[in-house]
Structures are given as C-alpha cells and as structure tokens.
Amino acid sequence: MILKGLKEKSIKKNLNLILKTRVVDSSNNKIETLGILLNADETNDFETLKTIAETLNVRPNKLKIIAFTTSKKEVTYSWNVCFNQKDFNWKGKINNVELQSFLDTKFDILISYYSEDVLELKYLTAASNAKFKVGIFQNDKRINDLIIKTDFKNIKAFKTELLKYVTVLNKIKK
Template sequence: MILKGLKEKSIKKNLNSILNNREADFNSNKIESMGIIINADETQDLEAIKTIATALQIRPNKLRIIAFTTSKKEVTYSWETCFNPKDFTWNGKINNVELQGFLDTEFDVLISYYSKDVLELKYVTAASKAHFKVGIFQLDKRFNDLIIKTELMNIEAFKAELTKYLKVLNKLNT
C-alpha cells in the first residue's frame, strides 16, 4: 500500500514536470501518422476507433493504437498494445517496452480518446512525442492542443469535428 502511494506520487511528479516544460510544437505539416490512446475499460470497439484514422486518410501502417486497462490479467481485446498500472515502477518509470516505443514515436497527431480521469492515461498523453495532440474534454487543458467536447460513445461526432478543425488548420491532405 505504501508503494502504491509512492508510485502515484512519483507519476504525478513526473507528469507535472512534463506539463510544465511542454512547448507547443505546432507546425503546418500535413498529418500522415497517428497514435491513439484509449481506455479499454471504457471503449471496446476497435473498428469504430480505427474509423477515425480512415476519415483522416491515415494509412493502416501509419496508425498505432494503445489501450489501457486496470485489469491485471491478460486482456483479450484485439488491441495492438495494452498496458496497465503494473507497467509503471514504484518511482513512476515505465517498464513496458511496447509502451515506451509508443511514447518515443513522433506521431503527426495523437488522439487521446478517453474520458475517465486516470493518472496513467494522462501521463502517457503528456509524455508522448506527438507533434499535435487532440483529446476529449478534460479539466486540465495542458494535455492537448485541440480539445473536442463530445460524448465518448459518439465517435461519428468526434470524427466530424476533428476533420473540420484539421481542415481549418490546413493539416489534411485533401
């Protein structure tokens, strides 16, 4: 129990450090690669999530999806990569090679498609090296460059709003 508290405090400290040192990396480059972070405890429809990339004309080989779950057993969803709280050490460092690889990838856009306030999800969003970050509405506005306030289960509305704003920002190849 003490280690859990220490772990949470360490992750929060690392998270605040990342957010305080974050500089906007906005450029006019077109979007060609995408990463999506989801909470598998909230969303289980992989095909619906993939339609976000399809709507933006992202090729399948340029799309990576990572899912978080609080489940300690092996997740049977068809996600590419899963992580859980056990993938963080007591001092807040990541000990999952696939998760670290996701964080080190410089996506053109990162979609944070989750609504629950989960520390590990927020950390992964903040630590990502993506150039442009988009998310569902959250109280802390430092995580994302663009926030779209929609219901989590209304993927069609999210796609429509995302497409609209990315066209305005001249980020799409259309």
C-alpha cells in the same frame, strides 16, 4: 499500499514536470501518422476507432492504437497492445519496452480517446512525442492541444468535429 502511494505521487510529479517543460509544435505539417490512446475499461470498439484514420487520410500502416486498463489481470484485445498499471515502476517510470516505443514515436497527431480521469492515461498522453495532441473533454486542459467536447460514445460526432478542426488548421493531406 505504500508503494502504490509512492507510484501515484511519482507519476503526478513526472506529469507536472512534462507539462511545465512541453514545447508545442506549431508547424503546419500534414497528418501522415496517427496514434490513438484509449481506455479499454471504457470502450473496446476498435473498428470504429480505426475509421478515424480513414477520415484523416492516414494509411493503416501509419496507425498505432494502444489501450490502457486499470484491471490488474492480463487482458487481451484484438488491437495492437494493452497495458495496465504493472507497466509503471514505483518511481512512476515506464518499464515496458513496447509502451515506451509508442511514446517515443513522433506521431503527427495523437488522439487521447478516454473520458475517465485516470492518472496513467494522462501521463501517457503528456509523455507522448506526438506533434499535435487531441482529446475528449478533460479536467486538465494542459495535456491536449485541441479538446473536442463531444459525448464519449458518439465517435461519429468526434470524427466530424476533428475533421473540421484539422481542416481549418490545414493539417489534412489531400
């Protein structure tokens, strides 16, 4: 129990440090690479999420999807990788090479597709090296550059709104 409390406190501290020192990339780069971070406890509709890449004209080999679950047991899904709380050490640092590789990837856009307030998911979003971060409505507005308030289960509405905003921001590659 004590280690769990230390882990949570460390993750919160690291999250706040990242958010304080974050520099927003205001360049007008076109979207070529896409990362999607989702909560496996909320959704497992992988195929529908893949259509977001098609909507943004991102090739399938430039798309990487990872999922996070609060479940302690090993869960396997049909997508790339699924992580859980065991992938964080007691200091709040990531101890999984694949997860760290995802965070180090400089995606043109990262979509945080989760609605539950899970500390680890917020940390992963903030720690990502993505140039532009988009998410569903969340309590902490510092985490994403663009927040699209839609119903979580209505991915079609999310895609429509996302396309509208990235077109206005001139980030779509034709």
